[in-house]
Amino acid sequence: MAKPEEIQRIKKIAWDLRADVVKMIGVGKAGHLGGSCSLAEIVATLYFAKMHFDPKAIHDPSRDRFLLSKGHSVLIQYAALVELGVIPRDEMGKVKTLAGKLQGHPDMMTPGMEAVTGSLGQGLSISVGMALALRLEKSTSRVYVIMGDGELAEGQLWEAAMAAARYKLDSITAILDRNRIQATGPTREIFDIPNLEDKWRAFGWNVLNVDGHDVGAILDVLDKAAEIKGAPTVIVADTIKGKGVSFAENTAAFHNGIMTQEQYDKALAEIAESGRMVE
Amino acid sequence: MTSPNLRSAYGASLVRLGTKDKRVVALEADLGKSTQSAMFQAEFPDRYFQMGIAEQNMASTAAGFALTGMIPFIHSFAVFATGRDYDQLRNSICIPNLPVRICGSSAGLSDFGDGKTHQGIEDVALMRALPNMTVLCPADSIEVEKMMDCLLDWPGPVYLRINRNDLPFVSPADEPYSIGKVTMLRDGSHAAVFAAGVMVSRSLEAATALATEGISVRVLDVSTIKPLDREAIIRYAGGVDAIVTAEEHSIIGGIGSAVVEALRGVSHAPVEFVGIPDSFGISAEGYPELLVHFGLTSDAVASTIKTLLKGGRK
Ligand SMILES: Cc1ncc(C[n+]2csc(CCOP(=O)(O)OP(=O)(O)O)c2C)c(N)n1
Numbered sequence: 191m192a193k194p195e196e197i198q199r200i201k202k203i204a205w206d207l208r209a210d211v212v213k214m215i216g217v218g219k220a221g222h223l224g225g226s227c228s229l230a231e232i233v234a235t236l237y238f239a240k241m242h243f244d245p246k247a248i249h250d251p252s253r254d255r256f257l258l259s260k261g262h263s264v265l266i267q268y269a270a271l272v273e274l275g276v277i278p279r280d281e282m283g284k285v286k287t288l289a290g291k292l293q294g295h296p297d298m299m300t301p302g303m304e305a306v307t308g309s310l311g312q313g314l315s316i317s318v319g320m321a322l323a324l325r326l327e328k329s330t331s332r333v334y335v336i337m338g339d340g341e342l343a344e345g346q347l348w349e350a351a352m353a354a355a356r357y358k359l360d361s362i363t364a365i366l367d368r369n370r371i372q373a374t375g376p377t378r379e380i381f382d383i384p385n386l387e388d389k390w391r392a393f394g395w396n397v398l399n400v401d402g403h404d405v406g407a408i409l410d411v412l413d414k415a416a417e418i419k420g421a422p423t424v425i426v427a428d429t430i431k432g433k434g435v436s437f438a439e440n441t442a443a444f445h446n447g448i449m450t451q452e453q454y455d456k457a458l459a460e461i462a463e464s465g466r467m468v469e
Numbered sequence: 470m471t472s473p474n475l476r477s478a479y480g481a482s483l484v485r486l487g488t489k490d491k492r493v494v495a496l497e498a499d500l501g502k503s504t505q506s507a508m509f510q511a512e513f514p515d516r517y518f519q520m521g522i523a524e525q526n527m528a529s530t531a532a533g534f535a536l537t538g539m540i541p542f543i544h545s546f547a548v549f550a551t552g553r554d555y556d557q558l559r560n561s562i563c564i565p566n567l568p569v570r571i572c573g574s575s576a577g578l579s580d581f582g583d584g585k586t587h588q589g590i591e592d593v594a595l596m597r598a599l600p601n602m603t604v605l606c607p608a609d610s611i612e613v614e615k616m617m618d619c620l621l622d623w624p625g626p627v628y629l630r631i632n633r634n635d636l637p638f639v640s641p642a643d644e645p646y647s648i649g650k651v652t653m654l655r656d657g658s659h660a661a662v663f664a665a666g667v668m669v670s671r672s673l674e675a676a677t678a679l680a681t682e683g684i685s686v687r688v689l690d691v692s693t694i695k696p697l698d699r700e701a702i703i704r705y706a707g708g709v710d711a712i713v714t715a716e717e718h719s720i721i722g723g724i725g726s727a728v729v730e731a732l733r734g735v736s737h738a739p740v741e742f743v744g745i746p747d748s749f750g751i752s753a754e755g756y757p758e759l760l761v762h763f764g765l766t767s768d769a770v771a772s773t774i775k776t777l778l779k780g781g782r783k
Contacts, residue, residue, distance in 0.1 A: 219754075220582060261586065286582045286752040288762055294583035294752045308586030309549065310522050340499060343521030372522070373499045374507075380499055381521025 192409040196239065198468055200405045203273065204234040205465035208434050210269035212457045214285045214292075215449060221286075223444045223457075225338060226266040228369040228402065228429040235408045236334055237270040245274040248302055254331050255304050255320055259313020259347070260338035260367065261295040262446070268292050271302040311344025313337065314364060318350050321359040332416060336365045340372025343381050348393065354422040355394025363415045364395075364424040367402065369431035375442050390424050402427030434461050471610050473635040476574060478610030480505030482617035483542060484512045490621050494534055496520050496527050496543045504544040504574040504631075528554035531569045532561035540568050540621065546580065547573030547589030547630060551596055558626070559599055566601045566625045577666065577717035578750050579633035581759045588750030594722025596628040597695050603648065604695040606630040606724075608669035609638050612692055615646035623648055630666065632717075634756050637670040640690060649693045651701040657685035660711040660774045661738075663702070663728050665691050667760070668715035668743070674767035679774060686774060694727055702731040711777035712740040715770050717760070720744035741773050 208230045215221030237243065241254040258264055268285065271277040277292070277300065284290025291300050295308025305316045317335040324331050337347065354362055372380050383389070387397045396418050400411040408427075415423040431445070432438030435457040438447070449457065471478060487493045487509055494516045501507040501519070510517040520527040524545050531541035543550065550573040551558070562569045573592055580587045596604045605627060607613045613631070620627060639654060640646075654669070655676050664672040669690045676686035689705050691697070706712050706728075714725035725742035732740070745763050753759035760766060 262583075286584070287754045288751065288758060290752075292752075293585070295586045297584060306586065308584070309553065340522055343499075343523040345523060345525060374502050380519055381523075383521075 192406050197406045197409070200234050200239055201231070201468045202465060203238050204230040204405070205434070205461055205468065206273065207234055207266055207269040209458060209461045209465070210272060210282060211265045212435070212454065212461065214265050214268065214282050217449055217451045217454045220446050220448050222262045222265060222446050223435065223438050224371065224431040224441070225260060225263040225367065225369065225445065227433045227435060227438065228367050228431045229263055229266045229336065230433065231403050231405050231408060232336070232365060232367070232427060233266050233270050235405055235412065237274060239409060240412045241334065242331065245276045248276055251327070252329060252331055255317070255333045257304050257307065257313045257317055257333070257335045258296060259307055259335055260310065260341050261307030261313070264296050267296070276302040310338070310341045311346040314347050314350035314354070317362050317364070318353050318357070318359060321354070321361045322357060324361060331361065333362045334365065335362065336367055338372070339366060339368045339370060339377050339383070340381065342366070342383050342386070351390065351393040351395060358420050359422045360419050362422040363412065364422065366424060366426045367429055368426055369429045371431040371440065371442050371445065373442065373445050387426060394421060396421055396423040398423060398425045400425055400427050402429035403433060434464055436460060471614065473610055473638065475607060475610050475613050475632045475636060476503070476505045478613040479572065479617070479631050480508035482614050483509045486617060486621060487513050487516065490540065492538060492540045494518065494539050494541050496531055496541055498522055498524050498527050498545045498549070500545055500574070503546070504572055506542070506544045506572070524549050524553040525557050528557035529561040532565070532567055535562070535567035535569050536565070540570065542570040542572055544572045544574065546587060547576035547592045548587055551589065551592040551628065555595060562626050563599045563601045568624065569626045570620055571626065571628045572631060573628060574631045575633040576630040577632060578759045578763065579756060581753045581756045584752035585749040590717070590745050590750055591719045591722065592630065593694055593718050593724070594726070597722060597727065601625045602695065603627040603693070604630070605648065605692060606665040606694055607692055608666055608690050609636050609640050611638060611642050612640045612646070616648065616692070619646070619648045632667055636667055639670050639673060649696055649698050651698050651705060652690040652692070653687065653705065654690055655686070655688040657687035657709070659685045659709060659778060660713060661687040661689065661706055661709045662713045662715055662770060662774070663689045663691050663724060664715040665694060665724050667717050668765060668770070671765065671767040672715050672770050675770035675774065678767065679771050684774065684778065691724055694724055697727050697731055699731045702728055703735055706732055706737050710738050711774055712738050713743060713770060713773050713777065714740065715743040717765055718744055719747060721747055739777050741777050743769050743773050
């Protein structure tokens, strides 16, 4: 069990990351708010507590790897890397511009990115390759990869799931951001994939569940996943798309929506208030 | 009044075709609000199939529809519609020469913010290389409508390249249209520009600008990139001292390549390409900025013409 102070610290960071996501999107411009906010606690827990990742040595071969298979949510990863000092803070104002280094989807021109993703369905395969190579190197590094529940329709993910089980890749922790909304609506209406836990089990994976906004539970479940040997583990995280920004919660409208000035101000005010409540 | 937005024109046209012909079905991969296939969904929910984010499965499923007598339209961003399911397009659809219509939306650099992974700038090359595939690139929404009206009877697979943004009207609204037609939008005697998509309006601007300098430029809208009307290309390339191609696509395998392929074996004026050098796209704050970044401007077309006319190289 994690210490309460530790949990408070990470919770606070998660709200700071959300604020940075909103700032990066800004007013009048499209940005993937929903799928970034659903990941704030998970990303904060990984980068600021669990991962073996030294921001001063981002190429250290023994680092843990972090990949967003759902690459469109990269704003939350940028926010974490800015907070860690890997990405200069002034890049935040230049996101998705010709003057900046922060692309619309993960790109190797940005410090801290581990792979190119954005065409959905490819991240788990990349993780399999990394995990196999790390095993050859006798490395103890872990590979954390985050998938979306809409993304799970891509057949390649299931090819990768079989490959990871075939090679008993217990260094992979896959996390499913189950926010139940995809680009154009609720997964239930767009492309329902029922019995997800059973499907992953049938593919040879260990399955753990967590509330993706409960930092204490995330800390515990990540420990548990790392202890399971002989097969890969997927953590099914129940989350809220747009979490923390009332008008963006549980809707596809802010999958890649545009905020008005009023909405922008409201988003930042709500996030700041939630951040204050942590103390 | 037709909207200047190509996606809206596409969606409205799809509904028109669906009204006319019950064989029309639409398949989508969770981008229906972007591609505007959602308009068809609203009219014909029974003939609309939401396949989830699974483009490969969608493509081969469309083959099954076509083999069972339907005219399926499949949808995604151009980059995924052509690249993700290339093998399915090739084997399930093109080898049996099935009437599947592939809508590649947000094509070229038009999805300016999303960057390399989302900017389809080699789609024409990929689709052109597939035997049996027809490749269409409309210059404005009027052309979208006219092309769509050809698609009920046109044999074999068709790739339709749709820009995400509004484009200026350039094509003559009242002229009859048929697939394969090369439309001369402006005649001229010094140079000929073969263009498609967003570059058609930019080439017309270049021609207007050069006219003030006494340079007379012919502008051709090559909205059917394949099958390319070779006779027409040779004819329109004749009698000028410079030939320029202009496209929002890699210079490898796009319209420039197609025009040069068409001109092979005949003597012609020197040719230069305006297009994207062999590189991926990049994220930008807006579409016009990104076009400038890659030199896809009327100025670039004009200066390329002038350089050729002076006998120099770009
Ligand atoms: C291969 C591919 N097809 C389509 C898209 C367009 N797209 C980007 S995000 C998205 C929806 C993703 O939904 P989900 O995985 O549930 O992500 P989240 O809700 O967590 O943002 C779609 C269809 C893409 N990026 N890649």
